[in-house]
Amino acid sequence: MTEVVRAVPGVRVLGLHSDPDHNRSVLTFAGEEDAVLSGAVALAKACAAELDLAAQSGEHPRMGVLDVLPFVPLEGATMEDAVRLARRAGENLGSLGFPVFLYGAAAAASHRRKLPHVRRGGYEGVAARLEDPLWKPDYGPAMLDPHKGAVAVGARPILVAFNAFLDTGDVEVARAVARQVRESGGGLRAVRALGLRVGGKAQVSMNLTDLEQTPIPVALEAVRSAAAKHGASVESTELVGLAPLEAILQTARYYLALRELEPDHVLETRLYDVPES
Amino acid sequence: MTEVVRAVPGVRVLGLHSDPDHNRSVLTFAGEEDAVLSGAVALAKACAAELDLAAQSGEHPRMGVLDVLPFVPLEGATMEDAVRLARRAGENLGSLGFPVFLYGAAAAASHRRKLPHVRRGGYEGVAARLEDPLWKPDYGPAMLDPHKGAVAVGARPILVAFNAFLDTGDVEVARAVARQVRESGGGLRAVRALGLRVGGKAQVSMNLTDLEQTPIPVALEAVRSAAAKHGASVESTELVGLAPLEAILQTARYYLALRELEPDHVLETRLYDVPES
Numbered sequence: 001m002t003e004v005v006r007a008v009p010g011v012r013v014l015g016l017h018s019d020p021d022h023n024r025s026v027l028t029f030a031g032e033e034d035a036v037l038s039g040a041v042a043l044a045k046a047c048a049a050e051l052d053l054a055a056q057s058g059e060h061p062r063m064g065v066l067d068v069l070p071f072v073p074l075e076g077a078t079m080e081d082a083v084r085l086a087r088r089a090g091e092n093l094g095s096l097g098f099p100v101f102l103y104g105a106a107a108a109a110s111h112r113r114k115l116p117h118v119r120r121g122g123y124e125g126v127a128a129r130l131e132d133p134l135w136k137p138d139y140g141p142a143m144l145d146p147h148k149g150a151v152a153v154g155a156r157p158i159l160v161a162f163n164a165f166l167d168t169g170d171v172e173v174a175r176a177v178a179r180q181v182r183e184s185g186g187g188l189r190a191v192r193a194l195g196l197r198v199g200g201k202a203q204v205s206m207n208l209t210d211l212e213q214t215p216i217p218v219a220l221e222a223v224r225s226a227a228a229k230h231g232a233s234v235e236s237t238e239l240v241g242l243a244p245l246e247a248i249l250q251t252a253r254y255y256l257a258l259r260e261l262e263p264d265h266v267l268e269t270r271l272y273d274v275p276e277s
Numbered sequence: 278m279t280e281v282v283r284a285v286p287g288v289r290v291l292g293l294h295s296d297p298d299h300n301r302s303v304l305t306f307a308g309e310e311d312a313v314l315s316g317a318v319a320l321a322k323a324c325a326a327e328l329d330l331a332a333q334s335g336e337h338p339r340m341g342v343l344d345v346l347p348f349v350p351l352e353g354a355t356m357e358d359a360v361r362l363a364r365r366a367g368e369n370l371g372s373l374g375f376p377v378f379l380y381g382a383a384a385a386a387s388h389r390r391k392l393p394h395v396r397r398g399g400y401e402g403v404a405a406r407l408e409d410p411l412w413k414p415d416y417g418p419a420m421l422d423p424h425k426g427a428v429a430v431g432a433r434p435i436l437v438a439f440n441a442f443l444d445t446g447d448v449e450v451a452r453a454v455a456r457q458v459r460e461s462g463g464g465l466r467a468v469r470a471l472g473l474r475v476g477g478k479a480q481v482s483m484n485l486t487d488l489e490q491t492p493i494p495v496a497l498e499a500v501r502s503a504a505a506k507h508g509a510s511v512e513s514t515e516l517v518g519l520a521p522l523e524a525i526l527q528t529a530r531y532y533l534a535l536r537e538l539e540p541d542h543v544l545e546t547r548l549y550d551v552p553e554s
Contacts, residue, residue, distance in 0.1 A: 012547070012548060014544065014547045014548075015547075030547075030548060074544075074545075074548070075545070075548075158544070216533065217532070217533070220533055234534060235534070236534050236535070236536050237533050237534050237535050237536065238535065238536050238537070239535065239538065239542055242542060242543070242544040242547070243542055243543060243544065244543070244544045244545065245543050245544065245545045248525055248526065248529050248538075248543060249525065251528070251529040251532065251533060252525050252528040252529060254532075255494070255528065255531075255532040256493065256494070256497055256514050256528060257511060257512070257513050257514050258513070258514050258515065258516065259513050259514065259515050260515070261516065261525075263545075265516055265519060265520055266519070266520060266521070266522050266525060267291065267351075267435070267519040267520065267521045267522065268351075268352070268521065268522045268540075268546075269545075270289070270291045270292075270307075270519070271289060271291075271307060271351070271352075
C-alpha cells in the first residue's frame with residue numbers, strides 16, 4: 001500500500017504505523033497539494049482493490065477500507081488550503097464509488113465537524129444513517145458497498161499523541177485524571193484523554209488535537225496537578241509518532257520563560273532547503 | 278566581508294551579528310569541510326586587506342583583525358573532523374602571514390585549551406608573550422604585524438548564549454547568581470556567566486559551552502535556585518543567536534520527563550533534504 005503512495009512524484013512518506021490489536025494502519029505522507037492529492041487517490045484505489053471491509057475486524061471503530069483521510073496544513077499552507085484540498089479529494093473519491101463524509105474544518109455542516117460523530121457505530125452505524133438527510137454523503141453514492149465502506153475526508157491541525165505514565169499501577173487513578181483533563185469532561189480544550197493500563201502502570205493517553213488551544217506543557221501540567229490530588233505523580237512520558245517543531249518550541253518557551261523562540265532560532269532550520277517538487 | 282564568504286560554493290551563511298559597543302562582528306557559516314575552509318581563508322584575506330587593527334578599539338578583547346575562528350562539528354561531523362579542519366585552517370592562515378594559536382579541542386597543549394588564556398591581554402598581551410616558548414604560534418610567523426594581529430583557530434562544541442532577566446533592578450543579585458552558577462565559581466561545568474544590568478533589569482548572561490555537560494534547563498534551574506536565595510526570580514529569558522535543535526530537544530525531554538525525543542520525532546526533519554554541496 002505504501003509503495004503506491006511513495007511512487008507518486010513529489011510525495012514524501014513520513015511514516016507507517018500498524019497496530020495488530022486495532023487491525024489498522026496509519027500512513028503519513030506529505031508534499032505539495034497536487035502530489036498529496038494524487039497519493040490519496042492512489043491509496044484509495046489500492047485499498048478498494050486489496051482490502052475487504054466485510055472480512056476485517058479489530059479494536060478500533062471503522063467505516064471503510066480507507067477509513068479516514070485528514071489533510072493537515074504544514075509549512076506555507078493554511079487551513080483554507082487544507083479544506084480546499086479535502087474537498088477536491090472528496091470529489092475524487094466520490095467518483096471512485098466511495099460515499100464521502102467531509103469532517104473537521106472541511107465539514108459542510110456543524111453536526112459533522114467531529115470525526116467520532118461522523119463515524120459513530122462504524123460501518124453499520126453509517127449504513128443505518130444513510131437515509132437521514134442530516135447524514136447524506138457529501139460526495140459519491142448514497143449507498144454502501146460492504147466490501148469498501150465509506151470514507152471520512154477532513155482538514156484539521158496537526159495532532160499530537162502524548163502519553164503520561166503514572167507512578168502507580170491503579171488504572172482508576174489514570175481514568176479519573178483523564179476524565180478531569182479532557183475537553184469532554186469540562187477540562188482542557190482540544191484534549192482527548194483515556195486512562196489505560198500499560199505494562200503494569202497507569203497511563204493517561206492523550207490526543208492533543210489543536211496545539212494552539214492546548215499545548216503539550218499545559219496538558220502535562222494539568223495531568224500532574226490532577227494526579228497529585230490522587231497521591232500520584234507522572235513518572236515519564238512519551239510521544240507516539242511525530243510532533244511538529246512548533247510543539248517542541250512551545251514546550252521550551254513555556255518552561256524556560258523565553259521571550260521568543262521561533263523556527264529561525266534553530267540552527268538546523270537554516271541548513272536545509274525545502275525539496276523541489 | 279560576508280559577500281566573499283557567501284561567494285564560496287557550498288557555503289551557507291547562517292548569520293551576521295555586529296555589535297557597535299564591542300566594535301566587533303560575528304559571522305556564522307556552515308558547509309562541508311572544504312567549502313568551510315575556503316570560506317575561512319577568503320574571510321581572513323578580506324580582513325587583512327580591509328581592516329586595520331591599529332585603528333580599532335572596542336569593549337571586547339581582541340588580538341587580530343580576524344580574531345577567532347572556531348570550527349564546530351554539526352550533522353555527521355565529529356570533533357575529530359573539526360580538529361583536523363582547524364589544523365588545516367591554521368596552516369593556511371599561517372601561510373597568509375597570520376601568527377596562529379590553536380585552542381579548544383584543537384589545542385596542541387593543555388595550557389592553550391581555553392580561548393581567554395590564549396587571548397589574554399589582547400594584541401599587547403600576545404605581543405609580550407611571543408618570545409615565551411609556552412606561547413609560540415602553532416603556525417605562521419613568530420612576529421606580529423600591528424595592522425593584522427594574530428588569530429586563534431579552534432574546534433569546540435556549539436555554544437549557546439542564554440540570558441535570564443530577574444525581577445529586580447539590583448545588578449548585585451545578578452552578579453551573585455552568576456558567581457554561584459558559573460564553572461569558575463565552582464558551579465556548573467561548561468558554564469560562563471556574568472551579572473549585567475540591561476534595560477533597568479538585572480540579567481544573568483550565560484555562555485553554555487558544552488550542552489552535553491550542562492544543558493539549558495540545568496543552567497536555568499540553577500539560576501532560579503540561586504536567585505530565590507536572594508529573594509528574586511527569573512522573569513523571562515532569551516537566546517542570543519542560534520541554538521541547535523538538540524538544545525531544544527534536551528529542554529523538552531527535561532521538563533516533560535520524556536522517555537525519548539530525537540530529531541527523528543520532529544516532523545519537519547523528515548521533510549527536508551540536506552542540500553547537495
